[in-house]
Amino acid sequence: MERNEFVRRLFARAGEAGEGIASEVCYESGSSFEVSVKDGEILQYSVSDSTGLGFRVLRNGRTGTASTQILDEEAVAQLVDGALENAALVESEDEQFMFPGSPEYPKLALFSPAVEAMTAAEKIGMAKRLEQLALRQDPRIQQVEECAVFSSSDARTMTNTLGLNVSTEVNLLGGYVVVVAREGEKVNTGFKVFFTSDPAQVDLEAVAKAAAKEAIDGLDGAPVPSGRYRVLLRNDVAGNLLATFAGIFSADNAQRGLSRLKGREGERIAAECVTLMDDPHRAGSASSTPFDGEGVATRVKAVIEGGRLNTLLHNLKTARKQGVETTANAARESYASGVGVAPTNFYFAPSDTGFDDMLEQTGDGLLITDLQGMHAGANPITGDFSLAAKGFRIEGGRLTAPVNQITVAGNYYELLADIEAVGGDLDFRSPGTSCFGSPSLLVKGLSVAGA
């Protein structure tokens, strides 16, 4: 069935089910491309087209959702009846909402014609070049474990019976390389990924070099004695930790008692040098969007400013519960998901301090370049973490011996207060529903388990 016709039928059937039912459709269509190479040949080549439609109803302040990937007669009944049944099962007393639309939406250029114009052959060529460059970096790089280039393009449209009608389209180009360094019995891997909306800015040499450097530098890694160390978290590692603990800034979690930031708005919760931004309008990010998962126009905001907590992140439900305005952080991971709360482009604002100055400020301690085990070794409620780590010793303000087979433990709430300095090297992780970023962060002290 044609999409507009399908939506018309959904709205009509839901309308017939009773008085006072509002309904909403979130339609997504996308295409993706990925090519991986090995020894100069295509190892795997994947392309896809996908479409999906999520249906949400609101009845008596309760919402229910159902979704499908087929738009046929049977699906009309499945969606409407399923969503209504799901709404009827909801017992939570928190009132839920549907949004009629904002007066104005920001105009964002999130769809790059240059990415769209790239041919499959160009992307295959990029992947092959990246592999060659990686192998050329050092004789100890004897193998490229994975090397791929990908692109994707996604469009989302939301319409509802209250008048909402918004759409957005994003695309991106990216790639990654994993290299293996070997020297005698020693082996180590290095990984680097890139994302962009501007193919002209891709520096494959730099990507290959970063991956190779990571693999080679870590070859001689050894544990350090257990104890408490001053720690410099490299930008990517600090971004990964932020991603792991971003849930503490959700008003939804706070209202459920799952974040210690509940009721702390206006208070000092971090060191004065810390400013944390949520920027849904950041250029070139696939996590940017003019409207959130409920159709509310998005805006840029400082969540922490000078160490002070300005606001938590809200959707319509959590904002109403707390008597504030939504921050337009309603999140729907996909058309098939319900509405939650999540940041967009979420990052610590950088200073103008260079990396060498950060090392100098650290004096004696550890630079952490890799943390593993976030999904298990981190407790997002208490903020406690204990994670496998790699990095380097810092002695007299200079990097010395590589370190591995250690764990770094601490508490994220305490870490925020213990940040002594913020670097200037802001870098972002891979974009998804949210995209996390950070410069390098100097932390007063963390527990290390090693030899």
Add this chain to the structure above:
Amino acid sequence: MMTKSTAEQVLREALRTGGDFAEIFCEDRSSGAMGLVDGRVEAANTVRRHGAGIRIYRGLNSVYVHTNDTSLAGLTAAARKAADAVEGERCVGDIHLTRQLQRNLHQIRELPMDVAGSRMAKLLRDCDLAAKAVSPEISQVRASLSHWDSEVLIANSEGLFTGDRRVYTRLFVNAVASRDGDSQSGHEAPGAMMGYELFSGRVDPGEAARSAATKAVTMLHADPCPAGVMPVVIDGGFGGVIFHEACGHSLEAAAVAFGNSEFAGKLGTQIASPIVTAVDDGTLANEWGSLNIDDEGIPTTRLVLIEDGVLRNYMVDQLNGRRMGLPSTGSGRRQDYTFAPTSRMRNTFIAPGEDDEAEIIASCPDGLYARSMGGGSVNPVTGEFNFAVEEGYLIRNGRIDAPVRGASLIGRGSEILRKIDRVGSKMWMAQGMCGAASGSIPTNVGQPMIRVTDITVGGR
């Protein structure tokens, strides 16, 4: 769903440009989830996914295309797109498919999609009450039910045309205990490849809820785990995650075929302590990681990975099997039609040994007892792994002593395997979702109680 003649036409189109093997994986999946927070249903969701993936090999290279449109026209267009990425001349003659019926190892009785929402809501409310009854310190309970029913059809250019139906049901309970601004959580997530009859005898929802709550309360009263290198006793069930992470991933053909595994080239050699035997078994009735056929249409198998410490088998899918010159072991798996399959684990466990559990603790030098494990991850190239201890206790003077929180274990798979000096006699399994190149799939981990002579324990 796709007919035999549609499949034949689409496979012909796929091999137009020189592919030597083509496959269609067609899937229709309905799933449902219901979540309860603090005694009230907060959300219910139903999802229908439908689509097909077409794969072509040319030698050791592969092309994968997926689409939501499974009509003859949609599949043909996808096959054409896949074929366009292959350069060559047709090398496979006519394609004739023969329908194959599969043995059914897994009886399904009550389809969860048909179970009334109110019945599920009651089960979740009972979990909430059971957890809260454990202690007044239980401050929040989240319980959810998820289930899915997936019908798959698999056709390939070697004449295979077969199908399977997979039904899964799983309960998840997370309890938070709080005191003076501090909180700790515990969870249980029992599931099986079966319908709603899961809760008639196999899984007691109240018991799962009490166990999650007890863990949370125990950890709330625990001190931070001391850091250092020490002997560690890891209990059975989810403790098997150590083998899954530290060794299982490195025995998957996807890692071995390219030499990206510390166990590559080690078949027939001693890689573990001689008291260790490990198995990957996809045939166990209704187990979470079981199947009738894998996602390449090959009947699933029981595979001895390590026998008395000697490496016997890798887990092999078709494409990596070509690379290694080994037959498939029925280990090709994928999350759904949007992923090309690769070699993955099923129900993977260390087999029961001969040691007495009480003696394992009594003879243990001072160290750590990991009663239940959280998740973990591994770098298959280096074998470096890490995982979290959800519920841990110190061992002092041969006894289980005070509980400790925040412990994590790190090490290298090949080293840990050699350092196992006790294997208990009672084995059980627990459920997990394993994420890798072909997506997130249900797998069981398992083991009896084991003891490792020394592991680096992270703590504060």
